[in-house]
Amino acid sequence: MVNVIVELSKYILLLLMIWFTMESFLVLSKKKESTRKNIFRKQIIILLSFDLLAFFVMFLQTEDVKMILMYGSVLLYILFTQMLYRMIYKKASMNLVNNMCMLLxxxxxxxxxxxxxxxxxxxxxxxxxxxxxxxxxxxxxKAKFVRDLTWAYALIGLLLLAIVLVFAARSRGANLSITIKGINFQFSEFVKITFVFFLAGMLQMKTDIRQVAVTSVVAAMHVGILVLSKDLGTALVFFMAYLVIVYVSTEKPSYALAGLMALVLASVAAYFLFGHVRTRVEIWRDPFADYKVKGYQIVQALFGLTAGGWFGTGLFKGKPDTIPLASYDFTFAAISEEFGILFSICLILLCMSTFLLIVNISMKMSKNFYRLIAIGLGVEYAVQVFLTIGGTTKFIPMTGITLPLVSYGGSSVMSTIIMLSIIQGLYVLREDEEGEELEENRKKQIGKQKKSKSKKNKSNKGNNKNSKNNKNKPKGESGKKHGADDLEDKIAEQTKKSLHW
Known part of the structure; x- marks a missing residue:
């Protein structure tokens, strides 16, 4: 009986995922608020049903009470998050909230x-x-001064990256994190945010060559420290954010082309300078050449990607435990094995929907500073997703980047949630500005209507006075006046005729 439930559950979970993903794209095209709210309600129902079924199936197979406790924790988190957003930030993007909850x-x-x-x-x-x-x-x-702390963002970012370079323990060939009282902190995840704020602050007003050059030097310092730490995947995320922000602010394709050329040269240099980069490239080219040692991780990930086929093996019916770092770098492979390739495609589309939503929010921002922040954070999110899935599927060499909101990692998930909350703040700010503009326009319209009414009243009063005066005048006087006017008109007419003759 349990096997039957597990077999059916994988199809139901897939259908729920497809439905949720379709709704996340469909809501982008809807303008009516009532229609959008209906879609959001459906997404919440789908999300809660998805979690209930998945944890129920896992409990049936493990009979572990922790599964029930975990489900209760997830349920409370989703309900409280949805409720608090609706109570505190009524103008928040619920589409972004729902996508975040589904990925989590x-x-x-x-x-x-x-x-x-x-x-x-x-x-x-x-x-x-x-x-x-x-x-x-x-x-x-409320705090408008965040736009004026440009160099503070740069100093904080460089200081945190320098601390990691000097004090971090080496992990998988790179200096990644610092352990404080048993807790690992990967500062580069948080510097991604300060880095974008610095770029936006520098390029919000001036985009001349000197300003771009100064910005590029400080950005190169960030990327250089990451390269020295051999955290090349994160360095690539930083560089792509820099490239897009510079292009969006200056609108000069020459800067983008120069940046891409620099990226190619840096990639070649990294290949010859770092042994672990050469190893990853060799594994990418032929992972089966040294399957038992160097290529073991990527080969097991590739097996996991295809082991479940289109529909997956079902929860606890696959062997994702055999994939090294399945909870970290290769989470996408573990998902593909037990949920199926179709489910994984929906997951990619859901990440794309989130990125498009962020870009849409950025394009609506009136202030350049906020617009650059939104597009920069969105690019960092998209590049991170691309590097993770691209490395797992052997589309590109593995970079060691985690899948945002999905993979295990405290610093990664915390920084991503903070990034999304910044986007939410920008969205709320834009909604407030639009509301203020509408209110001002409404007040102006009311003022114009009042002025026009007062003018009409004055003209009407003037006409009434004239009519009263005419009424009060004796009929004889008005008759004489009209008679004199008629006589003058007749004389003028006769004069014209005589002259014409």
Missing amino acids: SVGFIILSRLKIDNAFKQIQIVALSTAVSFLIPVIIR
Whole structure:
């Protein structure tokens, strides 16, 4: 009976995922607020049904009470997040909230499948991050000085990256994180945010050659420290954000082309300078050449991608445990094995929908500073998704980047939630500005109507006075006046005729 339920569940989970993904794109084309709210309600129902079925199936197979506790934690998180956003930020983008909750749910489920203790740690970090993130839109809305801290963002970012370079322990060939009281902090995840704020602050008003040159030097310092730390995947994320922000602010294709050429030269230089880069390129070219040692991770990931076929093996019916770092770098492979390739395609589309939503929000921002922040954070998110999935599928060499909101990692999920809350703050700010503009236009319209009414009243009063005066005048006087006028007209007419003759 359990096997039948598991077999049916994988198809139902797939249908729910397809439905949710379709709704996330469909809502982008809807302008009526009532229609959008109906879609959001459907998404919440789909999301709750998805979590209930997945955790129920996992509990049936493991009979572990922790699965029920984990489901209860996920349920409370989703309900509280939805409720608080509707209570505190009524103008927030619920589409972005729903996408975030769905991606987090997929992550909680796959982490519970792989190692339930990691799932509990992840949801604690997510809950804490979400609680902090509710303060960010308020700061963006009220604190206008955030636009004036340009060099503070640069100094903070460079200082944090330098601390990691000097004090971080080496992990998988790179200096990635610092351990403080048993907790690992990957500062580069948070510097991604300050880096974008610095770029936006520098290029919000001036985009001449000197300003771009100064900005490029400081950006190169960020990327250079990451290269020295051998964290090349994160360095690429930083560089792509820099490239897009410079292009959007200056609108000069020559800068983008120069940046791409620099990227090609830097990639070649990294290949010859760093041994682990050469190893990853060799594995990418032929992972089966040294399957048992160097190529083991990527080969197992490729097996996992295809093992479940289109519809997946079903939860606890596959072997994602055999994929090294399945909770970190190769989470996408574990999802593909048990949920199926079709489910993974929907996951990619959901990430694309999130990116398009961020771009849409950025294009609506009236202030250049906020517009550049939104597009910069959106690019960082999209590049991170591309690097993770591209490396797992052997489309590009593996970079060691985690899948945002899905993979296990406290610093990664915290920084991503903060990034999305910044986008929410910008969206709320834009909605408030639009509301203020509408209110001002309404007041102006009312003022114009009042002025026009007062003019009409004055003219009507004037006409009434004239009519009263005419009425009060004796009929004889008015008759004489009209008679004199008629006589003058007749004389003038006769004069014209005589002259013409």
